[in-house]
Amino acid sequence: QVQLVESGGGLVQPGGSLRLSCAASISTFNLYDKAWYRQAPGKQRELVALSTSSGTTTYADSVKGRFTISRDNAKNTVYLQMNSLKPEDTAVYYCNSKISTINYWGQGTQVTVSS
Numbered sequence: 027q028v029q030l031v032e033s034g035g036g037l038v039q040p041g042g043s044l045r046l047s048c049a050a051s052i053s054t055f056n057l058y059d060k061a062w063y064r065q066a067p068g069k070q071r072e073l074v075a076l077s078t079s080s081g082t083t084t085y086a087d088s089v090k091g092r093f094t095i096s097r098d099n100a101k102n103t104v105y106l107q108m109n110s111l112k113p114e115d116t117a118v119y120y121c122n123s124k125i126s127t128i129n130y131w132g133q134g135t136q137v138t139v140s141s
Contacts, residue, residue: 035135048121064117
């Protein structure tokens, strides 16, 4: 059973920054694609950023130029650096990875952007 544990959410003012972390309980995390999703109240869960095992990254149009997904293979951790945050970025953020055909999700971390 693989566990993904997120941290780093919180309350931030518009224009501020946060970094989310997602630590995996397996040492082979680097072999798999990793993604961050978010879900705002009353909305569907949406893909925010994807990092493939080969190193390719893609982003939702709404976060391009503001968010950066990265990984530390030695720590089995994937990060989401979020800059220039906007109120519309408010959501629960989830870490995701498909490992050996099973889709794993973290527990979610709340990000609230408000003055």
